Amino acid sequence: MTSSERSAARLLGTLREVDGKGAVRMEDRYDTDIDDLWSAITDPDRLARWYGAAEGDFRVGGEFRLKVHASGWEGVRRVKECEPPRHLILVGQEQDDPFEMITEVWLTADGDQTILVMEERGMPLEYVTAYGAGIQIHVEDLAAYLRGDERCDSDARMSVLWPAYQALQD
Numbered sequence: 001m002t003s004s005e006r007s008a009a010r011l012l013g014t015l016r017e018v019d020g021k022g023a024v025r026m027e028d029r030y031d032t033d034i035d036d037l038w039s040a041i042t043d044p045d046r047l048a049r050w051y052g053a054a055e056g057d058f059r060v061g062g063e064f065r066l067k068v069h070a071s072g073w074e075g076v077r078r079v080k081e082c083e084p085p086r087h088l089i090l091v092g093q094e095q096d097d098p099f100e101m102i103t104e105v106w107l108t109a110d111g112d113q114t115i116l117v118m119e120e121r122g123m124p125l126e127y128v129t130a131y132g133a134g135i136q137i138h139v140e141d142l143a144a145y146l147r148g149d150e151r152c153d154s155d156a157r158m159s160v161l162w163p164a165y166q167a168l169q170d
Helices: 034-042 044-050 125-147 154-169
Strands: 013-018 021-030 052-056 063-068 074-083 087-093 100-110 113-123
Touching: 013 125, 013 154, 021 125, 034 044, 034 100, 034 113, 034 125, 044 052, 044 125, 113 125, 125 154
Parallel strands: none
Antiparallel strands: 013 021, 021 113, 052 063, 063 074, 074 087, 087 100, 100 113
């Protein structure tokens, strides 16, 4: 199954606890080569088409500001590691919360396709369900963008995914 298939029952993520904090891990396969997928997740112009507006310094050690389309979230992330086109680590502290978020992305070429594994760690455990559903929406929006389709209605999609991710915690 590739990310071109959006299904209510298909969950791309898993939820777990790491050092007392929540972690969400997504995995999906995209019908594009590794360089194109890398560009879609790291080029600010392309990122703005499916995820959100981003501006700043995108080099290792640099900081950039994001405003996410689906949720309206705004914040700052710092590039901790960047090994094009395979590995990326972003870190940032939430404005109103004392926790640090870590987003780690791995890309693996597989023939004409690319496998994306993304893990977001550091959120309070009580938020892990919402993060699971929200991150899956972003991963699906990336697939839609690569196909030339529009982003989903994030509120409608959240109403489908949130209960499914809640069931993973029960």
